[in-house]
Amino acid sequence: MPRVVAEIAGNRPVSAVWVNELGGVTFRVGGPAPAEYVKTYPDAEAHLLDDEVVRLRWAHRYATVPEVLDNGPGWLRTAALPGRSAVDPRWAGRPETAARAIGAGLRRLHDALPVADCPFGPPSWVGERTPAPDLLVVCHGDACAPNTLMADDGSCAGHVDLGDLGVADRWADLAIATMSLDWNFPEGRWETVLLDAYGVRADPERIAFYRRRWNDEPTPPG
Ligand SMILES: Nc1ncnc2c1ncn2[C@@H]1O[C@H](COP(=O)(O)OP(=O)(O)OP(=O)(O)O)[C@@H](O)[C@H]1O
Ligand SMILES: [Mg+2]
Known part of the structure; x- marks a missing residue:
């Protein structure tokens, strides 16, 4: 220690x-x-x-x-925030509940954080020459499942790990949040559940773009 x-x-x-x-x-x-x-x-x-x-x-x-x-x-x-990570063993058998909490939680975060007051530029991995934004928000920046906390009733209890928070298209967060569901809950595809809870339809091109950026793979110019 x-x-x-x-x-x-x-x-x-x-x-x-x-x-x-x-x-x-x-x-x-x-x-x-x-x-x-x-x-x-x-x-x-x-x-x-x-x-x-x-x-x-x-x-x-x-x-x-x-x-x-x-x-x-x-x-x-x-x-401490009162809640457990969405990848806590408590939620391992309930991926749908976790996916819903992550989607609803990201929506609440994006709605709450004011872009106009935000002094932070895009998350470090997002870089330049991105597609035209669907909607600029203050992104979490590392929206993987472990960084959403859940209350025992299955709702979102808050977010941790904000070192890369900053203004970017909301798909920067949504692409990573949905991708991480497949790492943490491999036995199904929970992307639609997460996006429904967020309140948006999948945008396959922006999702693919931001996943390539996250993985540090070459991307076509935006
Ligand atoms: N204030 C807090 N309240 C509740 N849980 C917390 C808090 N801070 C950290 N945690 C727990 O500790 C875990 C690790 O914290 P955090 O994600 O900030 O660390 P990290 O090392 O940056 O993670 P990563 O591996 O994602 O880079 C979180 O997933 C969460 O479960
Ligand atoms: Mg973390």
């Missing part, structure tokens, strides 16, 4: 809850309530948490996202 996590915890219980692709580890501290989360990143990637701090502080005024309690080089401490 990193020293900063031990210091924050004091004599409260700590558990490691998530390891990301960069080797960063998120810890849950304390609880049942009030609990906190401490996200730690390797030195080389620590700047990504600085990006997340400013975005969380901005988005927290409009939407259900974690409150920043404290941060420092390579760590970010937030107040």
